[in-house]
Amino acid sequence: xxxxxxxxxxxxxxxxxxxxxxxxxxxxxxxxxxxxxxxxxxxxxxxxxxxxxxxxxxxxxxxxxxxxxxxxxxxxxxxxxxxxxxxxxxxxxxxxxxxxxxxxxxxxxxxxxxxxxxxxxxxxxxxxxxxxxxxxxxxxxxxxxxxxxxxxxxxxxxxxxxxxxxxxxxxxxxxxxxxxxxxxxxxxxxxxxxx
Amino acid sequence: xxxxxxxxxxxxxxxxxxxxxxxxxxxxxxxxxxxxxxxxxxxxxxxxxxxxxxxxxxxxxxxxxxxxxxxxxxxxxxxxxxxxxxxxxxxxxxxxxxxxxxxxxxxxxxxxxxxxxxxxxxxxxxxxxxxxxxxxxxxxxxxxxxxxxxxxxxxxxxxxxxxxxxxxxxxxxxxxxxxxxxxxxxxxxxxxxxxxxxxxxxxxxxxxxxxxxxxxxxxxxxxxxxxxxxxxxxxxxxxxxxxxxxxxxxxxxxxxxxxxxxxxxxxxxxxxxxxxxxxxxxxxxxxxxxxxxxxxxxxxxxxxxxxxxxxxxxxxxxxxxxxxxxxxxxxxxxxxxxxxxxxxxxxxxxxxxxxxxxxxxxxxxxxxxxxxxxxxxxxxxxxxxxxxxxxxxxxxxxxxxxxxxxxxxxxxxxxxxxxxxxxxxxxxxxxxxxxxxxxxxxxxxxxxxxxxxxxxxxxxxxxxxxxxxxxxxxxxxxxxxxxxxxxxxxxxxxxxxxxxxxxxxxxxxxxxxxxxxxxxxxxxxxxxxxxxxxxxxxxxxxxxxxxxxxxxxxxxxxxxxxxxxxxxxxxxxxxxxxxxxxxxxx
Numbered sequence: 001x002x003x004x005x006x007x008x009x010x011x012x013x014x015x016x017x018x019x020x021x022x023x024x025x026x027x028x029x030x031x032x033x034x035x036x037x038x039x040x041x042x043x044x045x046x047x048x049x050x051x052x053x054x055x056x057x058x059x060x061x062x063x064x065x066x067x068x069x070x071x072x073x074x075x076x077x078x079x080x081x082x083x084x085x086x087x088x089x090x091x092x093x094x095x096x097x098x099x100x101x102x103x104x105x106x107x108x109x110x111x112x113x114x115x116x117x118x119x120x121x122x123x124x125x126x127x128x129x130x131x132x133x134x135x136x137x138x139x140x141x142x143x144x145x146x147x148x149x150x151x152x153x154x155x156x157x158x159x160x161x162x163x164x165x166x167x168x169x170x171x172x173x174x175x176x177x178x179x180x181x182x183x184x185x186x187x188x189x190x191x192x193x194x195x
Numbered sequence: 196x197x198x199x200x201x202x203x204x205x206x207x208x209x210x211x212x213x214x215x216x217x218x219x220x221x222x223x224x225x226x227x228x229x230x231x232x233x234x235x236x237x238x239x240x241x242x243x244x245x246x247x248x249x250x251x252x253x254x255x256x257x258x259x260x261x262x263x264x265x266x267x268x269x270x271x272x273x274x275x276x277x278x279x280x281x282x283x284x285x286x287x288x289x290x291x292x293x294x295x296x297x298x299x300x301x302x303x304x305x306x307x308x309x310x311x312x313x314x315x316x317x318x319x320x321x322x323x324x325x326x327x328x329x330x331x332x333x334x335x336x337x338x339x340x341x342x343x344x345x346x347x348x349x350x351x352x353x354x355x356x357x358x359x360x361x362x363x364x365x366x367x368x369x370x371x372x373x374x375x376x377x378x379x380x381x382x383x384x385x386x387x388x389x390x391x392x393x394x395x396x397x398x399x400x401x402x403x404x405x406x407x408x409x410x411x412x413x414x415x416x417x418x419x420x421x422x423x424x425x426x427x428x429x430x431x432x433x434x435x436x437x438x439x440x441x442x443x444x445x446x447x448x449x450x451x452x453x454x455x456x457x458x459x460x461x462x463x464x465x466x467x468x469x470x471x472x473x474x475x476x477x478x479x480x481x482x483x484x485x486x487x488x489x490x491x492x493x494x495x496x497x498x499x500x501x502x503x504x505x506x507x508x509x510x511x512x513x514x515x516x517x518x519x520x521x522x523x524x525x526x527x528x529x530x531x532x533x534x535x536x537x538x539x540x541x542x543x544x545x546x547x548x549x550x551x552x553x554x555x556x557x558x559x560x561x562x563x564x565x566x567x568x569x570x571x572x573x574x575x576x577x578x579x580x581x582x583x584x585x586x587x588x589x590x591x592x593x594x595x596x597x598x599x600x601x602x603x604x605x606x607x608x609x610x611x612x613x614x615x616x617x618x619x620x621x622x623x624x625x626x627x628x629x630x631x632x633x634x635x636x637x638x639x640x641x642x643x644x645x646x647x648x649x650x651x652x653x654x655x656x657x658x659x660x661x662x663x664x665x666x667x668x669x670x671x672x673x674x675x676x677x678x679x680x681x682x683x684x685x686x687x688x689x690x691x692x693x694x695x696x697x698x699x700x701x702x703x704x705x706x707x708x709x710x711x712x713x714x715x716x717x718x719x720x721x722x723x724x725x726x727x728x729x730x731x732x733x734x735x736x737x738x739x740x741x742x743x744x745x746x747x748x749x750x751x752x753x754x755x756x757x758x759x760x761x762x763x764x765x766x767x768x769x770x771x772x773x774x775x776x777x778x779x780x781x
Contacts, residue, residue: 099471133474
């Protein structure tokens, strides 16, 4: 007969976890020099399956977790040197593969001859219905569209600000290299091999 | 490739043709299975069930062929998938006229058809004669028409297939919201008005109450009351409404009312390109998006006939098993939550889930909406760091977590007092109602698709099918606990033997053309049999895309297993059935 034992044990679990979470927090608070508790060193231990203990609360927005490289936020357009010359050739692959059909492109044409050029005159993404699936970036044949790491895109009105135009979408290639270091290195190696 | 070329299938057809002359014929290629004459459907199904062991009706759905296909006349078609204790399902096609589609109901033979035939009536308008309760199930009475008919168009209809030319490249960019403004997007059936409308489901609820109220005690009918639980009840795991007729605290009748999250996933699926459906499958059962991806990929790969490279198969298994572990530990946590243990148990589950989600995010780019599988492989390879994390999880962290859950729950007297003998589901009833997953195995039926009809590379792993004995809430918990351990066994083997090589067969294709035909791709998802029935007409979009959702079918038995229990037990019985409303309502 152990009536009451499971009851006591379950309360013990609650109490232990309650205390543990504070002890762990305090430990990293002291280690981090009375500052941030989620430094990269702390997270390497606290988020790693073999060493993680308990659940911790990150004091967002004062502190943030780092994002993994493949994190899919919202798409951005890449330009190499000149924002007027993005990598995009207006082939429309992204618009065709996009499941919610939120990409809208107009191909530029030569003002003198009227011939279509290999660049977009307009490029819009309706971020209000973008589902962050990343298919556009995956299937872009020119590496011109990538998934960014922004997630704070709240605005005060939703009629116009969520339709991102070309200017809003353009980012330098250095940004791509910064948030996707491994992928960028792979692309660079591949480009070198092709030459 | 077609099933009818198998000698067994030929023998079956010959046997049925001899037994029921003129009733059965093989489907013309590229379709599979049999065409059964409408008049003989019930006889053939009875024979299949009683004599040939097809006791489990996995799926019932319909397809609209207004133009006809491959020489057959314009028609509605009802498609049944019947299963034996192991092996691939048998497909039955029944044709119905386009003007007045009606087929005999199989609900009296297979109770699992009750909810699925209601769904087919709701979305396609096929009448099932002899169905005990043929009402709309996912949509409401004020909805005009049956949306899965090919000639049905929504209010802001653009085109049949994506990519919509209307959005590219002429005109002005318009935001989605101004394209479909509120206020003018509803269409009611003719002669229907809000003033006269009384929700049918409520009428039903009170009628049933009146009926049961008077059957026992005609002098004092007020002993019984009808209670509405939900749709905003915190323990219903989503937007689910339960109509309960009570006598005192004892449940006399219970009916789940679903459809609050309905977005006609099937119709969206027909509009999308084949690949474009992949991220939508994430949103079905949003706890287990990797499994949903896997099921859809398998269904389409059957039509495409691609060979998935071994590394990709192993990565798929790894992801699917992590998903199963995550789903079960969360479900056990929720059971604890519903029992009144508050958040301790659930946070224990969340803690492990968080680490698994970190792995998913690292590999696929998103925590919950993974969109990871592709036809012929997976989207990205697992890098070394990800494999290391997965190994730490599978070998060190998660085994400890299962032991912790085991230590805290299995012998806890409060948990046992609330769960032993509660919500008993007898094995015969479980099979008849088409229950799958831990709900079925908890009743002692060792039916696991990883064994019964192996897919992917599951035949290469050593694992046990966990079964319970009594079919109560406690046994379902034990089955989940055991399955978590078996998942870890599979994970450990898969991670040890993870081969090198490519993760995609050939080059990734954005607009896939799928050969004409039909396929029923099914997997053992954490909640049960998740199957995708897809029909292709050879184009870049599915002709028909149907999801056989385990939660939806499992929910059909809830009313039966709650009968006679106390109202306080409903929440834990529901937690032990384990539903996700994103999948129930689709």
